[in-house]
Amino acid sequence: MKDYRSFLKEYDGPLIRIMEICGTHTASIAHCGIVSLISSRIQLISGPGCPVCVTVTEYIDRLITLSLTPDTVVVTFGDMIRVSGSRQSLQDVRSEGGQVRMVYSPLDMIGLALAEQGKTFVFAAIGFETTTAVYAALMDEIVHAGIANIRILTSLKTMPRVIEWVCSMQGGIDGFLAPGHVSVITGSDLFLPLSEKYHVPFAVAGFEGEQILIALYALVKMISHGDGKVMNLYPSAVTAGGNRTAQNRIDTYFEPCDAAWRGMGVIPDSGMVLRSEYLEYDAGSRDLFSDHSHHPECRCAGVITGALKPQDCPLFGTLCTPDKPQGACMVSTEGSCYSYFVNRRNA
Amino acid sequence: MPGKVISVRGTKAVVDFAGNRMNAEAGLVAVKPGDSVLVHAGCILQVLPEDEANILADLFAELEDL
Amino acid sequence: MAHGSGGKATTELISSIFARYFDNPVLAKMEDAAVVPGAARIAMTTDSFVVTPLFFAGGDIGKLAVCGTVNDLAMSGAAPKYLTCGFILEEGVEVGDLERIVFSMAQTAADAGVLIVAGDTKVIEGKGGLYINTAGVGFLPEGDFEVSSSFCGDGDVILLSGTLGDHHAAILSARMGIENTIQSDCAPLHGMVSALLDEKIRVRAMRDVTRGGLATVLHEFAAASRKCLRIREDQIPVTAQVKGFCGILGLDPLYMGNEGKMVAVVAREDADRALECLRSSPYGKDASIIGEVVSGEEGTLLLHTRTGGIRMLTELYGEGLPRIC
Numbered sequence: 001m002k003d004y005r006s007f008l009k010e011y012d013g014p015l016i017r018i019m020e021i022c023g024t025h026t027a028s029i030a031h032c033g034i035v036s037l038i039s040s041r042i043q044l045i046s047g048p049g050c051p052v053c054v055t056v057t058e059y060i061d062r063l064i065t066l067s068l069t070p071d072t073v074v075v076t077f078g079d080m081i082r083v084s085g086s087r088q089s090l091q092d093v094r095s096e097g098g099q100v101r102m103v104y105s106p107l108d109m110i111g112l113a114l115a116e117q118g119k120t121f122v123f124a125a126i127g128f129e130t131t132t133a134v135y136a137a138l139m140d141e142i143v144h145a146g147i148a149n150i151r152i153l154t155s156l157k158t159m160p161r162v163i164e165w166v167c168s169m170q171g172g173i174d175g176f177l178a179p180g181h182v183s184v185i186t187g188s189d190l191f192l193p194l195s196e197k198y199h200v201p202f203a204v205a206g207f208e209g210e211q212i213l214i215a216l217y218a219l220v221k222m223i224s225h226g227d228g229k230v231m232n233l234y235p236s237a238v239t240a241g242g243n244r245t246a247q248n249r250i251d252t253y254f255e256p257c258d259a260a261w262r263g264m265g266v267i268p269d270s271g272m273v274l275r276s277e278y279l280e281y282d283a284g285s286r287d288l289f290s291d292h293s294h295h296p297e298c299r300c301a302g303v304i305t306g307a308l309k310p311q312d313c314p315l316f317g318t319l320c321t322p323d324k325p326q327g328a329c330m331v332s333t334e335g336s337c338y339s340y341f342v343n344r345r346n347a
Numbered sequence: 348m349p350g351k352v353i354s355v356r357g358t359k360a361v362v363d364f365a366g367n368r369m370n371a372e373a374g375l376v377a378v379k380p381g382d383s384v385l386v387h388a389g390c391i392l393q394v395l396p397e398d399e400a401n402i403l404a405d406l407f408a409e410l411e412d413l
Numbered sequence: 414m415a416h417g418s419g420g421k422a423t424t425e426l427i428s429s430i431f432a433r434y435f436d437n438p439v440l441a442k443m444e445d446a447a448v449v450p451g452a453a454r455i456a457m458t459t460d461s462f463v464v465t466p467l468f469f470a471g472g473d474i475g476k477l478a479v480c481g482t483v484n485d486l487a488m489s490g491a492a493p494k495y496l497t498c499g500f501i502l503e504e505g506v507e508v509g510d511l512e513r514i515v516f517s518m519a520q521t522a523a524d525a526g527v528l529i530v531a532g533d534t535k536v537i538e539g540k541g542g543l544y545i546n547t548a549g550v551g552f553l554p555e556g557d558f559e560v561s562s563s564f565c566g567d568g569d570v571i572l573l574s575g576t577l578g579d580h581h582a583a584i585l586s587a588r589m590g591i592e593n594t595i596q597s598d599c600a601p602l603h604g605m606v607s608a609l610l611d612e613k614i615r616v617r618a619m620r621d622v623t624r625g626g627l628a629t630v631l632h633e634f635a636a637a638s639r640k641c642l643r644i645r646e647d648q649i650p651v652t653a654q655v656k657g658f659c660g661i662l663g664l665d666p667l668y669m670g671n672e673g674k675m676v677a678v679v680a681r682e683d684a685d686r687a688l689e690c691l692r693s694s695p696y697g698k699d700a701s702i703i704g705e706v707v708s709g710e711e712g713t714l715l716l717h718t719r720t721g722g723i724r725m726l727t728e729l730y731g732e733g734l735p736r737i738c
Contacts, residue, residue: 004410005721027663033722077388104589104662105389107372127388134390137372141358184385184393209720214410221413231409235402237385237393246375246392322730333663342727348660365657368592386661 022179023334032209046336060085067098187242263301456491471596487603491551503539600673641709
């Protein structure tokens with residue numbers, strides 16, 4: 001294993017397709033120039049790991065409506081403001097008087113809400129299991145402090161069902177680079193049932209270039225041996241069982257639900273929503289399923305599931321660029337199309 | 348990147364990232380000043396070990412077997 | 414405030430603040446136009462400054478307004494000589510703030526060796542906003558000296574005068590409530606430029622690294638010169654604090670704005686002396702050789718990453734919003 005770099009560069013065996021399902025991994029792979037360090041017979045596919053990318057248009061439309069409601073302010077992470085709903089984005093509606101504020105952390109919203117108690121603050125709560133833990137911590141704070149003017153509109157997603165969807169739909173992914181921060185919360189055991197059922201290996205990896213290379217080495221080896229197991233290669237942060245406190249906190253406030261994924265349709269049991277006893281803090285998150293891609297040629301669905309590379313989409317680089325994005329894959333800096341475009345990835 | 352806990356008060360901590368100080372939520376993990384932590388969207392998710400050397404050695408041993 | 418409409422209040426404001434700090438023989442004459450000595454070839458530029466907040470770690474809008482225009486002149490090889498400055502003040506501007514800003518401009522101009530020779534003030538309705546326009550004139554050296562982004566040639570070497578991202582990080586830190594000691598690097602660059610010219614360094618192209626960052630500037634050089642430029646991540650200076658700040662928000666220093674850094678592409682044989690020229694200035698103490706023009710696809714900028722891989726850099730898209738997740 002000492003010379004894992006040479007191994008990866010010189011690999012000459014059967015074509016291997018490895019999917020990463022974490023936006024931060026997509027960004028790191030591009031940032032470090034990983035593709036230039038591995039054989040062209042090892043193909044890296046970006047899966048549905050970018051929470052902004054998989055948000056349906058109806059969710060954005062609801063945020064827009066809320067932002068235009070008197071005495072209501074929508075609070076969000078930065079990337080969300082450029083994603084289009086069925087007609088426009090939060091950025092567009094700002095110039096029409098829509099009240100939208102950007103924060104680094106959902107917890108920052110508490111200060112905003114306390115400072116203006118006559119207004120209702122609604123957080124655009126998107127994310128996977130990692131960020132759901134943060135929302136659970138937020139719920140703890142607002143419930144215990146009795147803050148009455150905060151709501152959340154959720155579009156929370158979970159990993160297992162969508163990975164299963166990819167496995168059952170595609171049949172072309174040989175191994176998975178498992179998300180690092182999700183695994184901190186859920187534990188690496190989350191992927192065991194999937195690896196057993198579909199006989200595919202998972203490698204949980206950190207985000208440094210070296211960590212990603214080591215994980216790719218492990219995956220190629222496991223694939224070559226036909227091993228369908230889970231390896232935790234981020235042991236400094238990830239354990240088999242994960243962060244139990246965070247899991248319990250999530251369970252206190254949220255329950256599983258069916259969720260709609262942009263361009264992919266509804267996947268049963270793939271999302272989370274506030275439990276009914278906390279519905280007073282919900283801004284109407286249930287049943288936001290409608291999804292209207294505003295350009296008929298947009299192929300985000302194919303890109304997100306690894307069926308297509310970004311450059312296979314007819315709009316890529318022409319009608320769809322970071323300056324004028326069509327689908328969410330180009331808007332978010334973690335989106336596959338954005339990453340491929342700004343790094344001019346050809347593989 | 349990991350941050351270093353400077354102080355803790357209840358569920359709030361001050362975390363330092365190479366000279367950048369910010370408030371972080373500390374309700375999901377037990378932390379104390381001096382801990383090296385993983386922070387995501389303003390919330391501490393995990394305490395990280397100070398010494399990674401042994402962990403990496405075990406890792407490489409496991410990979411050798413492949 | 415009933416200023417800028419020609420009445421007594423205007424004269425009071427001018428004489429009490431502007432004239433006091435911008436005092437020089439040209440301005441003291443208080444004519445409608447400044448009459449000054451010229452040169453055979455001059456460079457001219459103008460820019461407007463609308464930054465908020467008005468005061469930030471390491472500088473203020475006034476310092477920015479002087480340095481921004483001085484640096485645009487310096488990048489064409491001109492020695493900056495004269496500046497004009499026009500203020501647009503909204504009702505509600507604190508006179509104390511105005512005084513601090515004007516004082517800062519006077520200091521920066523003196524440091525840069527330029528005279529502020531003409532000015533104007535208008536007051537409009539509003540909520541205390543303050544905007545500055547500066548126009549500048551500089552003298553070009555005799556002879557055929559010319560730099561251009563299209564002059565980069567095979568084997569030429571790329572130098573950067575110091576650390577990336579400081580200004581952008583200083584401004585964002587204030588807005589995001591992150592505490593650090595990052596200072597804007599707002600500074601005049603023509604000292605370094607005249608050192609390069611005095612040493613007869615064969616400079617092909619030079620540019621200050623402002624909005625869009627280093628990657629945007631070098632990408633323009635690559636496109637205009639129809640060459641391939643390659644830089645090394647491990648040679649690019651970034652302070653630990655700025656690196657930490659970027660790590661928190663998911664920003665890339667290669668695409669962040671500076672206000673006191675420049676990049677120069679020079680003939681290979683002159684590279685070491687050019688580095689000395691940059692480092693001779695207090696504003697160039699972290700100067701570094703960061704890359705070179707190589708053979709490769711025309712119009713491309715490549716980054717040799719710390720991990721040892723190659724990444725292609727394009728110009729900046731969007732506003733570089735902080736990432737989530």
